[in-house]
Amino acid sequence: MAETLEFELVSPEKLLMQRSVEMVVVPGAEGNFAAMRGHAPVISTLRPGVIDVYDKRPEIADRIFVAGGFAEVTANRCTVLAEEAVPLSDLDSGALDQAIRDLAEDVTDAKEATARVAAEKALNVAKAKRAALRR
Amino acid sequence: MASLKDLRNRISTVKSTQKITSAMKMVAASRLRRAQEQAERSRPFAMRMERMLASLARSAAVAGQGPRLMVGTGHDQVHLLVVVTSDRGLCGGFNASITRETRRQIRTLQQQGKTVRLMIVGRKGRDNLRRDYNSLIFHTITDLGGRIDFSLADRISDRLLAAFDAGEFDVCTVIYNRFKSAISQVVTVQQLIPLPPVEPAEGEGAVAADGGKAVYEFEPDEEAILRELLPRNLSVQVFKALLESSASEQGARMTAMDNATRNAGEMINGLTLLYNRTRQAAITKELIEIISGAEAL
Numbered sequence: 001m002a003e004t005l006e007f008e009l010v011s012p013e014k015l016l017m018q019r020s021v022e023m024v025v026v027p028g029a030e031g032n033f034a035a036m037r038g039h040a041p042v043i044s045t046l047r048p049g050v051i052d053v054y055d056k057r058p059e060i061a062d063r064i065f066v067a068g069g070f071a072e073v074t075a076n077r078c079t080v081l082a083e084e085a086v087p088l089s090d091l092d093s094g095a096l097d098q099a100i101r102d103l104a105e106d107v108t109d110a111k112e113a114t115a116r117v118a119a120e121k122a123l124n125v126a127k128a129k130r131a132a133l134r135r
Numbered sequence: 136m137a138s139l140k141d142l143r144n145r146i147s148t149v150k151s152t153q154k155i156t157s158a159m160k161m162v163a164a165s166r167l168r169r170a171q172e173q174a175e176r177s178r179p180f181a182m183r184m185e186r187m188l189a190s191l192a193r194s195a196a197v198a199g200q201g202p203r204l205m206v207g208t209g210h211d212q213v214h215l216l217v218v219v220t221s222d223r224g225l226c227g228g229f230n231a232s233i234t235r236e237t238r239r240q241i242r243t244l245q246q247q248g249k250t251v252r253l254m255i256v257g258r259k260g261r262d263n264l265r266r267d268y269n270s271l272i273f274h275t276i277t278d279l280g281g282r283i284d285f286s287l288a289d290r291i292s293d294r295l296l297a298a299f300d301a302g303e304f305d306v307c308t309v310i311y312n313r314f315k316s317a318i319s320q321v322v323t324v325q326q327l328i329p330l331p332p333v334e335p336a337e338g339e340g341a342v343a344a345d346g347g348k349a350v351y352e353f354e355p356d357e358e359a360i361l362r363e364l365l366p367r368n369l370s371v372q373v374f375k376a377l378l379e380s381s382a383s384e385q386g387a388r389m390t391a392m393d394n395a396t397r398n399a400g401e402m403i404n405g406l407t408l409l410y411n412r413t414r415q416a417a418i419t420k421e422l423i424e425i426i427s428g429a430e431a432l
Contacts, residue, residue, distance in 0.1 A: 008183070010179050010183055012177060012285040013177060013284070014176035015179040029354060042353070043187060043191065044355075045354070070187060070367075072351075114297070
């Protein structure tokens with residue numbers, strides 16, 4: 001067995017996942033990066049995207065969508081602080097298409113600037129979810 | 136002297152009160168457990184966020200400057216106090232101790248010539264503080280409902296950030312009850328903006344343990360990460376305060392209702408004794424009347 005990395009996925013409301021994995025691929029703000037044991041210490045922001053967890057390469061054990069957050073990688077640990085995290089298998093493309101349509105309407109209907117920004121943010125997240133499913 | 140009927144009524148009133156208080160106690164106990172679990176679950180996130188902030192702050196401190204959320208506006212003229220109370224009463228000194236501390240803070244700050252503004256969470260705090268400080272209140276949030284979720288904390292912190300960016304205050308402090316145990320809640324005053332320097336508590340040792348004194352690379356860069364991380368951290372701190380406060384509220388209510396139930400029990404015992412004595416006295420009196428009537432013949 002290859003050397004493992006401690007992977008932790010935490011949301012504000014609870015600790016979602018904590019286990020030893022071989023590799024995780026994280027959607028960093030400046031591009032995806034893979035974290036394995038011995039990775040140089042990095043702190044990065046995340047963009048909406050998918051975290052791929054590899055218990056043993058090349059199979060992907062878990063695919064989790066995150067709406068954003070932060071990742072901290074050290075030589076033997078990878079911590080992801082996620083704002084919203086959903087297993088990819090729980091996403092439904094039909095419902096998402098509907099949500100994207102609704103949110104696009106919200107964006108055009110929004111009267112206040114703050115409401116529009118919030119709606120746009122939600123729309124981007126929904127679009128990213130959709131894109132993640134297509135891949 | 137109260138008649139027998141009056142006493143019977145009193146006893147039944149106290150008994151039904153006791154039923155209510157003991158039911159409330161049970162409800163509070165089960166809610167307390169839930170609130171505690173929720174607080175427990177949110178702890179890992181806060182812990183890791185602090186760790187990340189500490190390592191960021193270390194390298195930002197080298198740079199000598201940081202975003203405004205960290206270094207402040209350079210003034211401390213306008214203070215915003217976020218007061219976390221509950222929506223419902225009947226929880227002992229829970230709300231009273233918070234408002235007492237708030238009043239104390241307001242007085243001290245005003246004596247120093249500062250301007251104070253209030254943001255109040257919970258109906259009870261609003262009702263209490265509105266009497267004297269209505270003009271200071273700039274936002275209130277009530278009807279929290281039973282569950283506290285992160286989006287509520289997010290809403291509060293968005294509101295705070297908007298006001299901060301608009302230059303409406305310089306320093307933000309939150310006042311809440313920290314949950315120590317079911318019988319003891321500690322009024323805590325914590326500064327949120329500007330963020331006091333993070334003490335790398337047990338973090339320092341932990342960092343050394345994994346991968347040496349890690350010098351992090353930052354992606355995109357420290358500034359950008361801090362810009363995103365600090366508002367997040369604000370939400371997390373607000374969330375923590377809300378959770379602690381809700382656990383404290385339930386703890387305080389449980390204790391208060393336990394006391395009330397016990398007092399009602401004592402009262403029932405006292406009244407029952409009085410009732411029995413009165414009844415016996417009436418019987419004795421009637422007997423004496425009959426006997427002396429018979430003797431007189």
